[in-house]
Amino acid sequence: MDRPSVVVKQLSAGDRARWDAFVRACPEATFFHLSAWEGIVREVFRHRTFFLFAERAGEIIGVLPLAEVRSRLFGHALTSLPFCVYGGIAGFAEAVAPLEAEAEAIARRLGVQHLELRNVMARHADWPRQDLYVTFRKPIHADDDANMREIPRKQRAMVRKGIANGLASEIDGDVERFFALYADNVHRHGTPALPKAFFARLLKEFGPDCEVLTVTDSAGRPLSSVLSFYFRDEVLPYYAGDAEAARELAANDFKYWELMRRAAARGYRLFDFGRSKVGTGSFSFKKNWGFVPQPLSYEYRLYKRDEVPQNNPLNPKYRAFIALWRRLPRPVANALGPHIVRNLG
Structure with a gap:
């Protein structure tokens, strides 16, 4: 037959x-x-x-x-x-x-x-x-202490610095605080921002499988935020943004630790740190967490x-555009950005 x-x-x-x-x-x-x-x-x-x-x-x-x-x-x-x-x-x-x-x-x-x-x-x-x-993927444990021990010493010190600074993490029901931090962050790096409607649509379409976590300082001011996806037993931090004050307070480091800690407590067992370009700052940051790059x-x-x-952005012919974009007022950049970034994909 x-x-x-x-x-x-x-x-x-x-x-x-x-x-x-x-x-x-x-x-x-x-x-x-x-x-x-x-x-x-x-x-x-x-x-x-x-x-x-x-x-x-x-x-x-x-x-x-x-x-x-x-x-x-x-x-x-x-x-x-x-x-x-x-x-x-x-x-x-x-x-x-x-x-x-x-x-x-x-x-x-x-x-x-x-x-x-x-x-x-x-x-x-x-x-x-x-x-x-490359991408960065690594199993995580149910136990917080085990996950903390697997973070290399220097990076672990940054996570503990964030904890010592009295930072806190909260789950947001919308994308307002996330988008403000994200749009400011990408503008400083000379990149157009994706439209706020896109992030709101992600929350609507994927429901509990899409979540925004925001880190605040001891006064409740938002410093850093990440929009993540959940799939099977994986958590995928996908879009993120930070205020300029975040670095001094180790808010970015604390943010990913909090995401890992919360995901592990909910039963997720793989942390997907996502894609980075070889030789960039984000590539080095993820390696510093003990993740091994996978092509x-x-x-x-x-x-x-x-x-x-x-x-x-590593293409030399786009460097002039990046320099120009950084000089645009942020409201203008946010208005123009969606018309440009839709073609970047």
């Missing part, structure tokens, strides 16, 4: 529940494969989406979320998935070739310059790859370009 063939389809409203059930059960899938990203990317950032799934005998065996990003400055791409650090195909081996074939067909039909799959692990030795990014294999199919795009 012949085995049923694999069919590739696009996500519809009626497929969302079984798509998410597959994602939550699939070992290769990540928080960024959940179906809610389709509406977020399409409605908040106005990118055309193509959430593909492979089906055999009525059962989903693989998923591939994609979005088309058009930008005069940064080019025309089909990506899995903009604004997400992990992507690519998640599923059984039989799903890979049909999903990739459909993705390439869509890419050629759209006339994009390249297809980008943000894989955690390499799939194609012969595809161009970008080795700029990310972003793979490309190039159609109308000769090399992998370098759409990141």
Whole structure:
């Protein structure tokens, strides 16, 4: 008897529940494969989406979320998935070739310059790859003392400095304090801020799987904040911001300790410190916590370009823009930022 063939389809409203059930059960899938990203990317950032799934005998065996990003400055791409650090195909081996074939067909039909799959692990030795990014993931224990002991000595001293300074952490029900700290932080670094509506949408769509933690000083003033995702047994601090006073009081260090401590108490057993560019300050900060960098294999199919795009702040051609952005008044930067950053993905 012949085995049923694999069919590739696009996500519809009626497929969302079984798509998410597959994602939550699939070992290769990540928080960024959940179906809610389709509406977020399409409605908040106005990118055309193509959430593909492979089906055999009525059962989903693989998923591939994609979005088309058009930008005069940064080019025309089909990506899995903009604004997400992990992507690519998640599923059984039989799903890979049909999903990739459909993705390439869509890419050629759209006339994009390249297809980008943000894989955690390499799939194609012969595809161009970008080795700029790494991720930091580490198991955590149920016991606070065990987690504290695993933090290297110098970094542990910074966490204890934050505790000694009388800092406290609180869970926020909205993104107001987070966004103020985040927008100020990225402006100081010369980067446009994502729109506040995006963060509010994340809280709405993901409910208890998305949370804002804010650190305050002894007078109750907000110093540092982080928006995190929860998926299976993992906690993923994803967006963060700090006031200028945070460094002196070790509020940033205290923030991540508090997130780790709270997550461990709730039964989460893996801390995903997220993506960083090699050689940056955030890369060094995460290594100082005792996390070992793990390369990310972003793979490309190039159609109308000769090399992998370098759409990141380390690219020398963006340095003038970064310097200019830092000089803009923050209200102006916050107003203009969403129109620019939607194409950065």
